[in-house]
Amino acid sequence: MSGLSQDDRVSCPVEKQPSTDSSITHKPVVQPLHGLQLASHAVLEKAQQWGRLNCSKCGRSRMFFCYTCYSLVGVSQQEIPSIKLPVKIDIIKHPNETDGKSTAIHAKILAPDDVNIYTYPCIPEFDTDKVVVVFPGPGSVSMQDLMQHLRDNVDGEPCPKRHRASETEGATRVARDPGSAAPDGAEASESRACLLERVVVIDSTWNQTNKIITDERLQALPRVELTTRKTCFWRHQKGKPESYLATIEAIYYFLKDYHEQCLAREYSGEYDNLLFFYSYLHSLINSAKTAAGRD
């Protein structure tokens, strides 16, 4: 297990919030990946027994997926979870980064319709009204403030999902299916969902993140910072706060917070499978560390 602490790839180092229990030094160990609603890892266990296989597209030796071609290796699409996301995720990665160490590929493999990966300086043009960057620091808003920020931006612009209703009724209410009795909460939630279309996540080490976030094309985008979470990334670098998240962790926690705090919906594990590969690899690494007597 070489290189466990060699890489400090992060997407969004999150400032730690003042803690009221900071005087407690022996807190119970929190298992951040515990209790996730995940698909069975049996398919990965089986593929692992086969060992590394050659990618059918580029021929390189890979395990589970090819991080160059964004394709599966040794497992089929039907065998792994496929997740529909409430927003599009645009991941911008630094060209100097080693793809094999990135967890961004997990998102692309597991939510292929909603995730795109770009290599800086190649980034798409963004509509600044409905796009946010996940990035902490001065000027970043909390998730709670994000919706108000977006509302201020659109300033009464009608939601596209309302057009069906407004065309026929001259109203601005959300269209309902005939016979459907959607409660006001669901209606409001759907309305809020229209405010945000894309989320930009930066995939690079912290030092290189600065070059990307200061790019003028990203300057106009509002920034949101996540609720403090601790990483459990095995490549986590010594000396960095535990709140420096791996890219897939950042995407997962953003979506969970967005679901609960912005859409105001009860979270029922909808995006847990984004951590399908991550949790499996995490358990492998932990087992190896335990076996090596280091844990």
Ligand SMILES: [Zn+2]
């Ligand atoms: Zn390949």
